[in-house]
Structures are given as C-alpha cells and as structure tokens.
Amino acid sequence: MDEQPKLKPSGSKLAYLPGAETVARVDPWWGLVVLVIGLTVILVTVRADPFWDILKFVRDGIAVTALITVSSFALTLVVGLIGGLGRLARNPFLHGIATLYVEVVRGIPLLVQLIWWYFAFPTVVQQIGEWLNISVIANYHANPIFTAIMGITVCYGAYMSEIYRAGIQSIPKGQIEAARSLGMTHFQSMRHVIIPQAVRVVLPPVGNELIALLKDSCLVSVVAVADLTRRGREFMAVHFNPIEVWTMVALLYLVMTLLLARVVAWIEKKSHFER
Amino acid sequence: MKKLFGYVLIGLALVSLVLPGCTPETTEVVVIATDATWPPFEYVDEQTKEIVGFDIDLMTAVAEKAGIEIEFKNVAWDPLLAGMALCQYDAAISAMTITEERAEQWLFSDPYFYAGQIVIVHIDNTEIASKYDLSGKVVGAQIGTTGSFEVENIGGATLKTYDDIGLAFQDLMNKQIDAIIADNPLALGYIGENPDKLKTAGDVFTDENYGIAVCKDNPDLVEKINDGLEAVKAEGLIEELVEKWL
Numbered sequence: 001m002d003e004q005p006k007l008k009p010s011g012s013k014l015a016y017l018p019g020a021e022t023v024a025r026v027d028p029w030w031g032l033v034v035l036v037i038g039l040t041v042i043l044v045t046v047r048a049d050p051f052w053d054i055l056k057f058v059r060d061g062i063a064v065t066a067l068i069t070v071s072s073f074a075l076t077l078v079v080g081l082i083g084g085l086g087r088l089a090r091n092p093f094l095h096g097i098a099t100l101y102v103e104v105v106r107g108i109p110l111l112v113q114l115i116w117w118y119f120a121f122p123t124v125v126q127q128i129g130e131w132l133n134i135s136v137i138a139n140y141h142a143n144p145i146f147t148a149i150m151g152i153t154v155c156y157g158a159y160m161s162e163i164y165r166a167g168i169q170s171i172p173k174g175q176i177e178a179a180r181s182l183g184m185t186h187f188q189s190m191r192h193v194i195i196p197q198a199v200r201v202v203l204p205p206v207g208n209e210l211i212a213l214l215k216d217s218c219l220v221s222v223v224a225v226a227d228l229t230r231r232g233r234e235f236m237a238v239h240f241n242p243i244e245v246w247t248m249v250a251l252l253y254l255v256m257t258l259l260l261a262r263v264v265a266w267i268e269k270k271s272h273f274e275r
Numbered sequence: 276m277k278k279l280f281g282y283v284l285i286g287l288a289l290v291s292l293v294l295p296g297c298t299p300e301t302t303e304v305v306v307i308a309t310d311a312t313w314p315p316f317e318y319v320d321e322q323t324k325e326i327v328g329f330d331i332d333l334m335t336a337v338a339e340k341a342g343i344e345i346e347f348k349n350v351a352w353d354p355l356l357a358g359m360a361l362c363q364y365d366a367a368i369s370a371m372t373i374t375e376e377r378a379e380q381w382l383f384s385d386p387y388f389y390a391g392q393i394v395i396v397h398i399d400n401t402e403i404a405s406k407y408d409l410s411g412k413v414v415g416a417q418i419g420t421t422g423s424f425e426v427e428n429i430g431g432a433t434l435k436t437y438d439d440i441g442l443a444f445q446d447l448m449n450k451q452i453d454a455i456i457a458d459n460p461l462a463l464g465y466i467g468e469n470p471d472k473l474k475t476a477g478d479v480f481t482d483e484n485y486g487i488a489v490c491k492d493n494p495d496l497v498e499k500i501n502d503g504l505e506a507v508k509a510e511g512l513i514e515e516l517v518e519k520w521l
Contacts, residue, residue, distance in 0.1 A: 119442070119445050119446070119449070122449045122451065123449055126449070139450075141449070141450055141451045142449070142451055144435075144451075222438055222442075224415070224435045224436065224437055224442070224443075224446065226435075226436075230418075230436065233353050233418055233419075233436075234353075234418055234419070234436055236353055236356075236357050236419075237352070237353040237356055237357075237418050237419025237423075238376070238419065238424075240356055240357055240359075240360035240380045241357075241360070242354075242357040242360075242361065
C-alpha cells in the first residue's frame with residue numbers, strides 16, 4: 001500500500017477558520033422551551049388553585065389535540081404526496097383533478113370546512129342512503145374526532161400538495177436530464193436524484209405546516225370535539241376566570257408548538273448535507 | 276430620518292392604544308350583553324338582522340321605565356359569563372337562570388320568568404322516556420348553561436358541549452347524539468319548528484328563574500332595573516310578551 005496521505009474534506013479545514021467554529025451542539029432555543037415549561041410548572045405549583053385545577057381539567061383535551069395533530073399530519077403527508085404528484089402529472093386528467101382539489105379546498109376557510117363535514121356531510125350521506133335504500137348509509141353518523149381528522153387532512157393536504165410540487169420543481173431540470181443520460185429510468189432518477197434533494201427543500205415548509213396544523217386544530221372545538229380549547233372554554237364557563245384559563249391554555253399550546261419546532265429544527269439539521 | 280419616522284409611528288401606535296381608555300363618557304349608555312342564539316328569548320331576525328325576542332322587548336321596556344339608555348351587544352355565551360364576572364358589560368339579559376355560583380360573581384335583578392330543564396330526543400327514539408334513561412348516552416347542551424350542569428349530574432351520561440344550542444339541535448336531528456337538555460320554552464320552540472324530527476322526553480325536571488345579570492360594581496343599576504321591572508310587571512307586560520313570543 002502506498003503511504004499517500006488521505007485527503008481531508010475541505011469542510012473540516014474550514015471548521016477551524018475563526019468565526020466558522022462548529023455550531024454549539026445543543027440548540028440554544030431549547031432554552032425557550034425550558035423557560036416556558038418552567039413558567040407552567042411554577043404557575044401550577046405556586047398557584048395550584050386555579051392553575052392545577054385547570055391543568056387537571058384540560059388534560060384529556062391535550063391528548064385529543066395531540067391525537068388529532070399527529071394523525072392528521074401523518075395523513076396529510078400521504079395526501080399531499082399524491083396531490084403534489086398529481087399536480088406535476090403530464091396526464092391532463094390527473095393534473096386536472098389535483099388542481100381542482102387544491103384550488104377548491106384552498107379557497108374555503110378551514111372553520112367552514114370543518115362545520116360542513118360535521119353538520120352538513122352526514123345529512124348528505126343519509127339522504128343518499130335513503131335514496132339508494134341502503135340502511136347502512138342512511139344511518140350514517142359522523143364520529144366527531146374522525147370527522148375532525150378528515151376535515152383537517154383534506155384542507156392541509158391541499159397546502160401540502162403545493163409544497164411538494166414546489167419542492168420537486170425547485171430541482172433544476174439538468175439534474176433529471178443528467179440522471180436520464182446516465183441510463184436511469186424516469187422512476188429511478190426521481191427516486192435517487194430528485195426526491196432526495198426535494199425532501200431537503202420541502203422540510204422547512206413541511207415543519208412549518210405541522211406547527212400551523214397543531215394551532216389550527218383548535219378550530220375543531222366548534223364541532224363539539226373536546227380538545228384543549230374546548231376544555232378551556234368549558235372550565236371558564238363554570239369558574240368565570242378567563243385570565244387564568246387562557247393563560248394556561250396559551251402556555252400549553254406554546255409548550256407543544258415550541259417542542260415541535262425543536263424537533264423540526266433537529267430533523268432539518270440531520271438532513272442537511274452539502275449540496 | 277427613516278429611523279425617526281419609525282419611532283414616531285411606534286409612538287403613535289402606543290398612544291392610540293391608551294387613548295380610548297381615557298375618553299370621557301359623555302352619555303351613559305348601559306351596555307347589555309346577550310347571546311342571540313336562544314330563540315325565542317333572543318335571536319337575530321332573519322329579515323332585519325336585528326336582535327329580537329322576549330328578553331329584548333322586556334329589557335327595552337324596563338330601560339324606558341327606569342330612564343336608562345341601553346345598547347345591546349351580541350356575544351357568545353361563555354365569553355358573556357366571563358365578561359360579566361369581569362364587568363366588561365354593565366348588564367346581561369340572556370334567559371339566564373339565577374344560580375348560586377353565578378350570584379357569587381355578579382348581581383341579579385328580581386326574577387322575571389320561570390322555566391325549567393327538559394330532555395329532548397329524536398322523534399325515532401323509543402329508549403329514552405326521561406332523564407333517568409340517559410345513563411350511557413351522549414347528551415348535548417350549550418357550553419356553560421344550566422342544561423350542561425344537569426347532564427354532568429346524571430351518572431354515566433357523556434356531556435357534549437356546543438357553542439350555541441342551534442348546533443346541538445342540528446346534531447340531534449342528524450342523530451349524532453342521543454338527547455339534549457335545555458330550557459323548556461326554547462325546546463318547545465325548536466320542536467315547534469321541527470315536529471317531524473324532535474320530541475320531548477319526560478317532564479320539566481328543574482325549577483329555575485331567569486334574572487337580569489348586572490355587574491357587581493353597579494348596585495345602583497340593579498335597583499333601577501328592579502324598579503323598571505316592577506313597573507312593567509304591574510302593567511302586565513310579561514303576560515303580553517308570553518303571548519307574543521311563546
């Protein structure tokens with residue numbers, strides 16, 4: 001074996017330049033998360049009445065909010081991918097369907113969509129069932145949590161489609177042309193060249209959507225889903241203490257969104273390679 | 276220069292935040308909160324978009340007798356309750372039952388109407404005949420109403436709260452909940468409009484009195500309202516309004 005010295009990647013040399021030290025390993029914004037959690041804990045322990053009572057009362061609401069956020073986000077990723085690929089499809093039918101979906105859904109406020117799915121959709125289904133004389137459909141009843149997840153997924157799926165589409169389109173055409181000229185099929189070049197690059201482009205907006213979705217999930221409280229917001233309102237309606245209730249609810253949302261923001265930042269960092 | 280302009284703008288914005296707080300009140304308009312989703316006591320008329328109803332007519336007559344100028348403000352029920360506790364409104368008339376918990380937070384006028392809670396079910400429902408059959412059922416009520424407190428007192432019943440009672444009735448007509456507990460006159464109004472879909476189950480099972488809520492810092496206003504209320508009662512207005520609205 002010859003003793004040729006190994007070439008160091010240029011990146012590691014740069015790391016020793018002044019002002020270009022490796023960034024602190026622990027993300028300093030975790031401090032904010034700790035601060036907000038600390039504030040919540042202080043309120044709950046120092047002023048147990050009413051803060052601990054509020055926390056106990058809204059506990060199941062937090063679980064419902066988390067369940068709705070996680071499940072609709074997971075479904076949104078899938079729906080968005082289908083929608084995004086549809087928007088890019090050369091087949092005019094697929095393209096048309098995907099564009100129609102995005103344009104219609106994006107044009108209706110989420111609150112209106114949720115109310116429609118819960119209060120109007122079941123009646124429509126029941127009437128169709130009666131018309132077809134199928135009792136299973138005629139007796140269709142909406143499950144509030146399921147309806148909420150479906151409503152949010154349909155709405156956020158449209159936004160997500162556009163994010164995926166923009167991500168894939170942001171990769172220069174030369175990339176796919178190069179991949180094709182190396183003998184890859186269209187699918188292979190998508191799988192090995194385009195998508196891996198597009199994922200990095202879309203990660204920040206996708207993470208952003210996750211946090212926006214968590215916050216928008218409070219809208220499901222109008223369709224009688226007992227989420228964090230509704231539990232807060234129920235508590236306030238009995239104890240008449242809006243300041244404490246909404247401070248607590250705001251802090252709880254903040255804890256959840258800040259935690260998610262850190263997770264998103266961590267994933268972004270993990271997937272950040274040199275271009 | 277640009278920086279200066281920025282500071283001036285921020286300054287102006289701050290001043291504008293403070294200013295409305297110190298405008299002197301020249302005419303004393305009493306702000307009356309109401310949750311106009313509770314027909315026939317208070318609701319928004321389809322044609323005129325005005326708040327109308329039993330309570331609105333009554334309050335207008337009372338104000339006239341008491342010599343106060345009033346202005347109605349349409350607010351949702353749970354913010355109305357919280358707002359009364361914090362004196363954000365001078366008074367509220369909204370088919371509000373006088374309860375001990377509420378009386379600790381604000382003042383009440385003399386009672387002006389007698390009502391009670393009743394169970395409403397879908398017309399196809401044969402299982403539920405009274406509130407004693409509600410165990411294991413999903414029962415709807417408006418958030419923070421005496422109806423919702425009654426549901427909580429029924430062992431085994433699951434309470435579902437709605438922003439306004441209309442949504443609860445919609446859900447019941449879609450058969451997505453088993454029953455509703457609400458005030459008797461309101462329930463009869465909804466059943467009157469949807470006789471093919473709704474019916475009552477059992478009799479009225481609570482005794483409740485409606486009162487006008489008044490902010491606790493304003494005992495004078497309670498007196499004025501009580502005097503006005505007495506005067507209109509003496510004229511037989513309550514009976515007239517019952518005739519007109521119920």
